[in-house]
Each structure stands twice: as C-alpha cells, then as structure tokens.
Amino acid sequence: MVLSPGSHGVIVIHGIGDNMKRGDxxxxxxxxxxxxxxxxxxxxKDPKIRRDVNLDGTPPSVTLNITSPTxxxxxxxxxxxxxxxxxxxxxxxNVLWWLLKQNLRNQIKFIFEGITKDxxxxxxxxxxxxxxxxxxxxxxxxxxxxxxxxxxCSKLSFKSLLLxxxxxxxVPFTYLGLFFVWLCHYLPSVGPLESILKLIRKLDxxxxxxxxxxxxxxxxGVWSGNARARLENIVIAMLNDQYGxxxxxxxxxxxxxxxxxxDTLAEGGRVAEEVKRLxxxxxxxxxxxxxxxxxxxxxxxxxxxxxxxxQEQFKRPLAKEITGYEEGGKKQNQTLEDKFxxxxxxxxxxxxxxxxxxxxxxxxxxxxxEQQIKRRRVICTDNIMFDHMSYWANKDIxxxxxxxxxxxxxxxxxxxxxxxxxxxxxxxxLAARFGWITNTAILVILGVCAIVVLKxxxxx
Numbered sequence: 019m020v021l022s023p024g025s026h027g028v029i030v031i032h033g034i035g036d037n038m039k040r041g042d043x044x045x046x047x048x049x050x051x052x053x054x055x056x057x058x059x060x061x062x063k064d065p066k067i068r069r070d071v072n073l074d075g076t077p078p079s080v081t082l083n084i085t086s087p088t089x090x091x092x093x094x095x096x097x098x099x100x101x102x103x104x105x106x107x108x109x110x111x112n113v114l115w116w117l118l119k120q121n122l123r124n125q126i127k128f129i130f131e132g133i134t135k136d137x138x139x140x141x142x143x144x145x146x147x148x149x150x151x152x153x154x155x156x157x158x159x160x161x162x163x164x165x166x167x168x169x170x171c172s173k174l175s176f177k178s179l180l181l182x183x184x185x186x187x188x189v190p191f192t193y194l195g196l197f198f199v200w201l202c203h204y205l206p207s208v209g210p211l212e213s214i215l216k217l218i219r220k221l222d223x224x225x226x227x228x229x230x231x232x233x234x235x236x237x238x239g240v241w242s243g244n245a246r247a248r249l250e251n252i253v254i255a256m257l258n259d260q261y262g263x264x265x266x267x268x269x270x271x272x273x274x275x276x277x278x279x280x281d282t283l284a285e286g287g288r289v290a291e292e293v294k295r296l297x298x299x300x301x302x303x304x305x306x307x308x309x310x311x312x313x314x315x316x317x318x319x320x321x322x323x324x325x326x327x328x329q330e331q332f333k334r335p336l337a338k339e340i341t342g343y344e345e346g347g348k349k350q351n352q353t354l355e356d357k358f359x360x361x362x363x364x365x366x367x368x369x370x371x372x373x374x375x376x377x378x379x380x381x382x383x384x385x386x387x388e389q390q391i392k393r394r395r396v397i398c399t400d401n402i403m404f405d406h407m408s409y410w411a412n413k414d415i416x417x418x419x420x421x422x423x424x425x426x427x428x429x430x431x432x433x434x435x436x437x438x439x440x441x442x443x444x445x446x447x448l449a450a451r452f453g454w455i456t457n458t459a460i461l462v463i464l465g466v467c468a469i470v471v472l473k474x475x476x477x478x
Contacts, residue, residue, distance in 0.1 A: 021090040021431040026424050027256040027264035027303075028096040031249055033273025033313065034231040038102035041073035046410045047270060048080040048096050051421055054413040058435040060087035065432075077252055079261075086432050094424055095261055099249040101278060105234050105241035110225035114200035116233045120323050122192055128319065132372025133402060231274060232313075236321050236328045242281070249282045254292050257303055266304040268424045273370055273406070276312035280383075283307065283336050290337030297339070305340055307360045308423050310409050310416070312371045314379060335384035343385050353389070359427050360391040363416060365398040365405035394419060400449040401456050414441040414448075 032043040052067045059065075066085040072078070082094040202218040235242045249269075256267050271279040282289055283305070296302055321332035338344055342357035360383070364371040374393035385391055396415050398408040409416050418437050422430050430436030472478045 020429060021084065021086040021092050022265075022426045022429075023090060023092055025093040025095055025262055025264045026426075027261070027267040028094050028424055029099055029249070029252050029256065029267065029269045030096065031099040031269065031271045031275035031278055032102065033271075033275045033311070034228045035102070038100075040100045040102075041078035041098060043272065043410075044078050044080055044096055044098035045071075045073060047420070048082060048094075050410050050413055050417050051094075051424075052082055054417040054421065055084065055431065055435055057413070058432065060432045060434045063087035065435075084431070087434075088432070092425075092431075095256075095264055097252050097256070097261065099252050099275075099278075101245040101248040101275075102231075104245035104248060105238070107226040108230045108234055109203075110219075110222040110230070111200055111203040113225045113230045113233050114196055114203070116237070117229070118196050118200065120320055125316065125319060126192065128315070129369045129372045132315075133367050133369055232317060232320070235274070235277065236317065236324050236332070239327050239331065242331075246278055246282050246287075249278055250288045253282065253289050253305075257289075257292055257296055257301075264303070266306065266426070268306040268308060270308045270310065270420060270423075271312070272310045272409070274313045274317070276309040276314050277317045279307060279309070280314055280336070281331070283340050284334040285337040286334065287337065290339045293337070294339040302357075304356055305358055306423050306427055307358075308420055309360070309362045309375070310420075311364060311368050311406050312362060312375065315371055315373070315376055318379060333382060335382055338384070341383075341385050341390065343390070354386045355389045355427065358385065358390055359423075360385065361419065361423050361427075362391065362393045363409070363419060364393075364395055365400075365408065366395050367400050367402050368398070368405040369402055370406050397445050397449050399452045399456075401452060403456075404452075412445070414445040 028048075030044050030047055032038055048069070052069060055065050056067055065087050068083040070079075070081040070083065073080070077100065078098040080096040082096065084092045084094065086092075199218055199221065202215055205215060235245060253267065253269070255261060256264055269279050269283075281287075284290075293302065293305075318332050321328040336358075340358055342354050360375075362371075362375040364374055366373075374395055375391070380387055380391055383391075396412070396419075398405045398412050398416070415437050418430060418435060418441070421435060422428075425431050469478070
C-alpha cells in the first residue's frame with residue numbers, strides 16, 4: 019500500500035436540499051479526508067497535509083498537498099460542481115400533483131425492503147464483532163454476508179407478509195396525505211382554516227426546493243441540462259488539464275448528485291465526446307465515480323412513470339467512450355477498471371438509496387459487473403432519520419473507501435489510512451450508542467404525547 023504520486027483530480031457534487039450553500043460539500047469532504055489521513059499514523063510518524071483553499075472561486079476549490087508518513091507525496095485537486103441554483107424551484111402544488119401521479123406503492127415497497135434487509139456490513143463483521151451488533155439489535159438473528167443466503171423460506175415469507183400489511187396501511191394514507199396537502203394550496207385562508215393552512219404551507223420550501231429539484235430534473239430537459247452543465251464543464255476542464263495536469267479524475271457525488279453524474283457520463287453527452295477526442299490524441303484519463311447515498315435507484319424508478327422525455331433520458335447506458343466496455347460484451351484491450359470504475363456506498367438504513375445499486379441499473383450502465391463496480395453497504399448511525407447525511411463524518415469505513423478511490427482505487431494511501439478492525443469496532447460501538455440515545459428520545463417523546471392526549475381526554 020502506497021500513496022499514488024502526482025496530481026489527482028477530485029470533483030464533488032451535492033444532492034438536493036433547501037438552500038444549499040456553495041462550497042459546503044467540498045469543505046466537509048476534504049476536511050474529513052484530511053483529518054482521517056492526519057489521524058492515521060504509520061511507522062510512528064505523522065503524515066503532513068496542507069490545505070490550499072479558495073471556496074469563493076468559480077468553481078470552489080480545495081487542494082490537499084499530502085506527504086505520507088514514509089515520505090511519498092501527492093496532490094489531490096478538489097473542485098465542486100454546484101448546481102442548486104441551476105433552475106427555478108417549481109410550485110409546491112405542482113410537485114404534489116406530480117407525486118400523486120407516481121406509483122408510490124412500488125416506491126414505498128422498494129424503500130421498506132431496502133432498509134430492512136442485509137444486516138451484515140459486506141462481510142467485515144466477524145463473529146467477535148457480532149456482540150456489538152447484538153446490542154444494537156437485541157433478539158434479532160444476525161448474519162454475515164455468507165450466511166445471509168441461508169435464511170429459510172418460511173422466515174422470508176413471514177417477512178413478506180408483514181411488509182405487505184405495512185404497505186397496505188401506509189400507501190393509502192400516503193396518497194390521502196398528499197391529496198390533502200395539495201388541496202390546501204387551493205383553499206382560501208379564511209376563518210378557522212387560516213391557522214391550518216399556514217401550518218401546511220410551511221412544507222412549501224421542502225416541497226419546492228428539495229422534492230422540486232427531483233421533479234424539475236426528471237421532467238424538464240432544458241433545466242436539467244443547465245444543471246448537468248455545471249458538472250460537465252469541470253470534468254471537461256480537468257480532462258484538458260485546465261486546473262493543472264492530473265493523472266485521473268474521481269467524481270464523488272451525493273444523493274441526487276449521483277443522478278446528475280450518471281446523466282453526465284451517459285452516452286451522447288459532451289463528456290463522452292471530449293473523452294473520445296482526447297483518446298485519439300493519446301490523452302485519455304481514468305474516470306472514477308463514487309456514488310454516496312445515491313438517488314439513482316429512486317429517481318430512475320420515478321422516471322419510468324414520467325414523461326416520454328424522462329423515460330428515454332434515464333434509460334441510457336454510460337458512454338462506452340468513458341467505460342471502455344463495448345456493446346455485446348466485447349471489451350477493449352486495456353484493463354477495464356483502469357479505464358472506468360464505479361464505487362457505490364450506501365448506509366444500510368438510508369432510505370434514499372434503499373440498498374446497493376440495483377442489478378438492473380448495473381446492467382443498464384453496460385459496465386463489467388466483476389471489474390468495474392463495487393457496491394458497499396456500510397454502517398453509519400443505523401438510524402433512518404440520520405443515515406443519509408452522516409457519510410462525511412464517518413471516518414471509520416466511508417472516508418477510507420473514498421480515499422482509496424482517489425488514490426487509484428486498488429490501494430489505500432498507507433495501511434493505517436485504510437479500514438482496520440479497530441475502526442470497524444469503533445463504528446459498531448458508535449452506532450449502538452447512537453441508536454440507544456435516539457430510541458430513548460423517541461420513547462420519551464411518545465410517552466409525553468400519550469400523557470398529553472390522556473390529560474386532554476380527561477382520562478388522567
């Protein structure tokens with residue numbers, strides 16, 4: 019394991035959110051990378067990291083100058099593709115109507131199944147580490163990756179029955195709730211309705227600026243093209259060494275940013291054309307895609323029930339000029355993983371990806387499933403409310419994987435900067451502690467609410 023020398027390009031792209039701030043994701047990720055490397059002493063020596071920062075630039079920039087404990091040097095040139103202001107937010111009522119037209123039953127079922135399966139952490143948890151998992155999930159049988167497939171059909175059938183009952187109750191209430199909120203946008207604010215409508219319309223920023231980003235990107239080709247251009251311009255500039263000569267490019271995307279990245283790397287795009295032009299000149303570069311808490315599973319499913327434009331746009335494969343993987347399984351001579359690689363990271367209780375990248379998307383992408391993609395399900399907080407935004411703070415088993423991807427994809431910068439047994443144990447302990455605190459808080463809140471209801475009803 020050795021730090022890959024020279025300069026490596028790093029591009030980060032954020033997901034959806036209300037009032038995203040330029041430079042936030044780049045600052046959070048590069049700071050976590052630098053801290054994680056600094057905390058990884060080797061041979062009794064500390065690494066040296068210098069942060070060169072210009073978050074006010076266009077695009078925002080953070081460069082990490084790294085000296086390993088054994089003296090190797092590398093430069094990680096980081097840029098952010100900021101797209102939050104790339105299109106206007108749609109009206110909340112329009113977003114609600116769009117959601118009502120979607121097949122939400124299948125969407126909710128997909129999320130339920132995704133966050134309840136596979137308690138293992140991709141085989142990293144061994145029998146000695148299981149005691150921490152048992153504290154987190156008392157009474158639940160836990161499996162490693164190998165044992166997971168041995169669960170009996172009767173248990174799977176029982177799980178499916180419970181899931182079906184839950185969906186039977188949840189789906190109609192979801193549709194009724196969406197319809198009620200949509201209707202409230204057209205009711206006059208008079209009399210007793212005024213206070214209710216004010217409360218309902220507090221949801222507008224979330225609907226417009228968060229879910230609205232999804233609706234706008236899926237349905238409107240011109241505005242989504244404007245968002246995609248933010249990433250395309252930086253990738254093309256890096257391919258042409260406009261930010262200094264780099265050996266390779268790693269795109270690290272979060273949530274909806276993963277959809278923008280896939281769209282950018284798909285066939286027929288500007289990046290594919292530029293890669294093809296540079297290959298002729300012998301100036302090709304490896305492109306790696308790190309999807310973190312990806313929205314691809316969800317968005318591609320939504321697109322199937324959307325406009326004809328969306329259905330065509332989101333069924334495209336990744337460009338063969340970028341991946342090197344020819345149609346029909348014919349491959350170029352060079353090793354495919356040296357041309358393109360995709361690392362998919364998802365927290366196991368994160369409802370946005372709801373599990374690893376699905377097989378149908380890998381098949382659609384037309385990449386080699388053995389050489390060009392790794393799907394890693396990890397432990398963050400093990401909480402459905404917090405997992406999606408907890409990746410950048412996970413210096414135990416997320417940040418080391420990202421560092422390895424930037425370092426070439428095959429080796430950690432040095433052994434102590436990788437995933438160690440102690441880091442896994444630390445993460446299990448943290449998840450167990452976090453789970454105990456949040457579950458206790460939820461029980462206390464429910465208890466207080468129950469007491470208030472009983473008090474108002476005159477029972478106590």
